[in-house]
Amino acid sequence: MLSKSAKNPALAINRLLAALPDQDQRLIQANGDCVDLLRGTVISEPGDPLHEVYFPMDTVLSLVTPPADHAGLEVRLVGNEGMIGTPLILGVEVTRLRTFVQGAGPAWRMSRERFCDALLQSDALHRRLNRYLEVLMNQSELLATCTRFHLVEARLARWLLMSQDRAHGDRFHVTHECLALLLGVRRVGVTKAASALQERHLIRYRRGEVTVLDRAGLKAAACGCYGAAEAMYDRLLGG
Amino acid sequence: MLSKSAKNPALAINRLLAALPDQDQRLIQANGDCVDLLRGTVISEPGDPLHEVYFPMDTVLSLVTPPADHAGLEVRLVGNEGMIGTPLILGVEVTRLRTFVQGAGPAWRMSRERFCDALLQSDALHRRLNRYLEVLMNQSELLATCTRFHLVEARLARWLLMSQDRAHGDRFHVTHECLALLLGVRRVGVTKAASALQERHLIRYRRGEVTVLDRAGLKAAACGCYGAAEAMYDRLLGG
DNA sequence: AGGCGTCTGTTCGCTAGCACACATAGAACA
DNA sequence: TGTTCTATGTGTGCTAGCGAACAGACGCCT
Known part of the structure; x- marks a missing residue:
């Protein structure tokens, strides 16, 4: 382990x-x-x-x-x-x-x-x-x-950004199945949202390997919570 | 004030x-x-x-x-x-x-x-x-x-129970409009849920005055989160 | 090469909750 | 007594996401 x-x-x-x-x-x-x-x-x-x-x-x-x-x-x-x-x-x-x-x-x-x-x-x-x-x-x-108010696609975009921030790279491993668990939706919902993001050339994925292609675009697709959470951290714990 | x-x-x-x-x-x-x-x-x-x-x-x-x-x-x-x-x-x-x-x-x-x-x-x-x-x-x-998984009616029941616990009485003042804000749903959704609970004789309300009639029944109508939250408190802060 | 498990894509019917709009009814105040 | 405000009820369409089931596609292993 x-x-x-x-x-x-x-x-x-x-x-x-x-x-x-x-x-x-x-x-x-x-x-x-x-x-x-x-x-x-x-x-x-x-x-x-x-x-x-x-x-x-x-x-x-x-x-x-x-x-x-x-x-x-x-x-x-x-x-x-x-x-x-x-x-x-x-x-x-x-x-x-x-x-x-x-x-x-x-x-x-x-x-x-x-x-x-x-x-x-x-x-x-x-x-x-x-x-x-x-x-x-x-x-x-x-x-x-x-979780209450935002659409799956926006929440997925936010998650990908947060994950990228923490993973320090533009690629990481995560399946639709897993994302469905994390976001509290069905796997099908993730597939739909993810292919929408892929079609807009914001990400690319293939059997569990997700690559962020357009970070700025992904930010635009994400809900405002993305920036808000990071701002909270910076405010109290320094940029 | x-x-x-x-x-x-x-x-x-x-x-x-x-x-x-x-x-x-x-x-x-x-x-x-x-x-x-x-x-x-x-x-x-x-x-x-x-x-x-x-x-x-x-x-x-x-x-x-x-x-x-x-x-x-x-x-x-x-x-x-x-x-x-x-x-x-x-x-x-x-x-x-x-x-x-x-x-x-x-x-x-x-x-x-x-x-x-x-x-x-x-x-x-x-x-x-x-x-x-x-x-x-x-x-x-x-x-x-x-908030993610449970239906409005169950969440409303839970809120009423929590409110009753804290208000120390079976009556308290709250309008559908206000509940809608608290639960993050439309006022209409509250009206529907509240009248369902009223029809089952669990509560009675009239222009902002809510009365809990059947606390046990309300517990049954609420999601499991009701007991869970209280249990957390008791576990760490003593019954 | 073949077989199997994992990952992704798609379909169908269904429902909770949405937005918007309007209707009633009690209460308060003139 | 009528007017007005607030609280509640209803109705009509719409949509995101649900559940279930199935189909293809890729990769790994023997």
Whole structure:
């Protein structure tokens, strides 16, 4: 599932950690390690205790609500701008979401104990993560309205942009089936929306490989929530 | 807008405060006052700085997302189980939501400065509010899926139950128009759903006055999210 | 080369909720 | 007593997305 990475940690790649003073970064560095996350790996299921946290460096993870009477819905997409294991910041040791690896890559890992210690020792870290939580709250409220009001095509365009931001490349792997789960629609709905975007030469895809061709055009096709969510982050956590 | 209430504070009415040790309650009591909130009063608009916090005692408030390209959507309903001004807990002094009084009644008010001081002084308060935040995060994620998947009638039933829980009575004031805004649907949709519920003798309403007749029946008509949200609260903040 | 599993495309009928428009009815006020 | 405002009810078409089922296409494996 996880394989220890040999490469230099380079914490600076994670935007939450990058902005910390040197001293606090050293604290993080001394109390964690770098792992490579493989696509499809499930990090947590609803109700699981949180044994560790992850700061994605060049990996992307999806958090989805548990499938109860419905298929599920992605409520958060986390890349190098965020972290996995947020409940620990608030003193809660269990998650209610399913977390899995959307795009493979390295992440900085810390055990629960060491992370909580670090929170107590580093005011800068604690303050920054608190602000990150506020961003997440705003974003999940935004998500509720976006999911309620916007058409599948616009939501798909937004997702692709968000994914591209986090994947740091114009290509990534995701099937229609998977997107349907994330967006909370039928696979057919994704196929329709995706082929519409492809016909407009905004993206190209083929058996799970999506390529963004025209980022500006995709922005125009996406709902305003795309920029709004990013603006929230920048406002509270610095451009 | 606000009128100073003469009655004894009785902080114990707010569930967040009630569970605190005596010493911490005295701290709260010494640093705030009791006000009566009038129905319709707007406490904050998106982007407003937070000058004070409120712990509802017997009043109900709605937090809605700002109407951008759509009509808006209620993302939180707060009564004596919660508080207004949560961003301050995370060190953020501005809200992104519109807050207004849904049901009139008394609330405990604290200035931003005194509240932040109290947070620093009382670990018990800080810990409890942190857990409350985690509940809110879970609930807004739940809201996104509920809003996405469930029918208007079920969502309306849920809202009525939640409102009743917080209003502490089987009658409260709310028009179809207002409900439409809160649920993010057309007024006509509310009228249809409400008359269906009325026909089944679960509720009665007349020009803005809604009466819950059959709470058990209403629960059956509501989506599972009703119990789920309450369970989250109880799990982290005690029954 | 053949076979199988995965991914994508398409079709058909159906429904919840939409937009718009108009009709009634209670309440408030002159 | 009539006027006006607010709250509720209805009706007519329209559309996005649903459920279910099937068909082709690509890639991998033996």
